[in-house]
Amino acid sequence: MDFFIRARRAALKEGRCFDEIKEHIAPAVYKELDEAQLELINSGDEKSIVHADIEKGNPLADLIVAQHFLTDFRIAEHEGQIFLFKITSEEDKTVVPLYEKDYVKVLKRELSIRWLDQTAEPISPARAGELVQYWFNHEQNIEMPEPMGLPGDDKWCLHRSKYKPDPTVEFPSWKRILNRMSDAEAFAAWQYGVWAGLYKGRQFLWLHGPNGEDGKSAIARVVGRNLYGPAHNAISNASISSGEKRFLTSFFENAALVIYPDASNRRCLMSEAFKTVASAGSDPVLIERKGKQAYTATLKAYMWICSNYAPEVTNNNFITSRLLYIHIDKMVDEKPDPTVFSRLEAELPGFLAYAKDCYEKLCPDNYRIETNASTLESVAGFTDEFYEEFSMHFNKYWEKSDADEMLAASKVRDLSKDNGFSCNRRYGEFKRWMTEQHGIQIWKDSDNGGIVYYKGMKPKGAKQLNSAKPNF
Structure with a gap:
């Protein structure tokens, strides 16, 4: 068989027809060929062996x-x-x-x-x-392979979308949901930019509906299953817990979209794990799968968070610049309808056409999606709420003073611990807030055993001191 296989391959390589070679096979040789050899010569199918x-x-x-x-x-x-x-x-x-x-x-x-x-x-x-x-x-x-491919792409991928934007398709079911959103255009723009692979920014979507049964889960399910298929993953609260968070990045590799449904951790955006996956492919990250050797790669997936709670965030620009917050109101004069999934699926081409228009309007640079004033106000309000507890705690026991006055840090820590700031992370946030909002300086007295003091604050109602003495 080797002879005929090699002869056929040589003929193909030289651009010659194998029939030319067949003419040189002697009749006596033909008589000795078995059925498989004859099939190979006549059909050219090497699998016949x-x-x-x-x-x-x-x-x-x-x-x-x-x-x-x-x-x-x-x-x-x-x-x-x-x-x-x-x-x-x-x-x-x-x-x-x-x-x-x-x-x-x-x-x-x-x-x-x-x-x-x-x-x-x-x-x-x-x-x-x-x-x-x-x-x-x-x-x-x-x-x-790329996570996502669109119709007409000539590349290996995990999922090739069958949908296309079609402005002739009406989407009334989608409109009823969009009309209850605080910034429907920004929501739609983000959806189209991520799906089409055009969006190169770092914003992740937080869809907040405090009432439940408002459509968050329905649209996440329809978008994930139909537009992304195997190119999307879902994570749970357990995925970002202390025992599982080292595997979080593995949900993002080979995915274009990651959905975090029913998110109950309001402060998840401030975790190091979330900061890692928010790089949007700009930074290499460590990827570890259970039972597999860890390795370094870049991530392409974007995150969509659905939650009954608003996020708790600081005014750290790393977080606020990446947060695309959308509030969705509860249904009015509507009831949960199990047939909504099929209707939303059928209307996807119309929704994509609307979303495409929104994207071209709000994200011309393919990097940052513009949001309306109410969205910006909401994010600013979240940072104020986050610091409200700090402000109340500080104003209850201390006040600002001249820069040469100081308090022993241990006294501040002990009093804070007695008032609910027992967690090291939470107290650390309070300490950073004091330095950023009130200009408190941290000073270590090297000549006195390295005792740490906070300069620029004093106990509430304490008299002003005339010299720099530790105020215990």
Whole structure:
């Protein structure tokens, strides 16, 4: 068989027709050919050599057999890691990742099942392993698939959207929900920019509906399943807990959208884990999957948070500049309708057309989505609420003083601890607030055992001192 295979390949390489070579095969040789050889010569299908008693130890035959049985698998190498993908549609160039599994075991099992189905004979594990190794050693890598692909793209991806913006499609179900949002245009613009792959900014969406049954979950489900499919992930409160947060970045790799439904942690945006995933691909991050070796890569996914609570944030620009806050009111004269999902899905082309117009209007630079005044006021209000407790606590016990007056830090800490600031993180935030809002300075007395003092504050109602003495 090797002779005919090599002859056919040589003819193809030289651009010649194999029929020219067939003319030079002597009639006596034709008489000696078996059925499989004749089929190979006449059809040109190299897979015709696949049969149960195929010769072992023939490298060319082994490679052809392996490629035949593993034809719908692909390999990609990224950041020093090998990833295995299974083709879900050759026409759409879509694949599904198998990175949570041992790819050797997966391939051996698939090859064995297909071998049995075609030859009606089982194959030994060792023989299956040999064929898999031939395939792995000779299979050309593909480019790392993108999470999302749009119609017409010629690239491997995890999901190719079937939807297109269509301004002729009405979207009344979407309008009823959008009309209850504080900034429907900004919401729609963010949705289109992320879905179309145009948006390059760092804003994440926080959709806040305090009343429940307001449509948050419905639209998140419809958008995630239909527009993104396997290119979206969902995280839970457990995903950002102390025991699981090191795996948080793994939900963002190979995803274009990550949805955090029913978020109950109002301060999650201030966590280091969230700051890591908010880089929007600009910074390399450590990615660790359970039971897998950690590695460094960049993230492309954007986050959509749905919550019954408003976020608690400081006036740190890192957070406020990335927060796209949208408030949604409760339903009026409406009742929960289980058929809403099918209607929202059918209206997606119309919604996308509306969202495209919003995006072109509000995000011409593809970086920052402009928001209305009420949204800006809401975010500013969140920072004021966050510091309100600090302000009440400070004004109850202390007041500003001349810069040369000071208090022992331990006294401030003990009093704060007695009033609910027992958490180190919370007290640290209070301390930063004092330095930023009241200009309090932290000073360490190296000549007195390194005791720490706060300069520029005194106990409430205390008389002004004439010299710089520690005010205990």
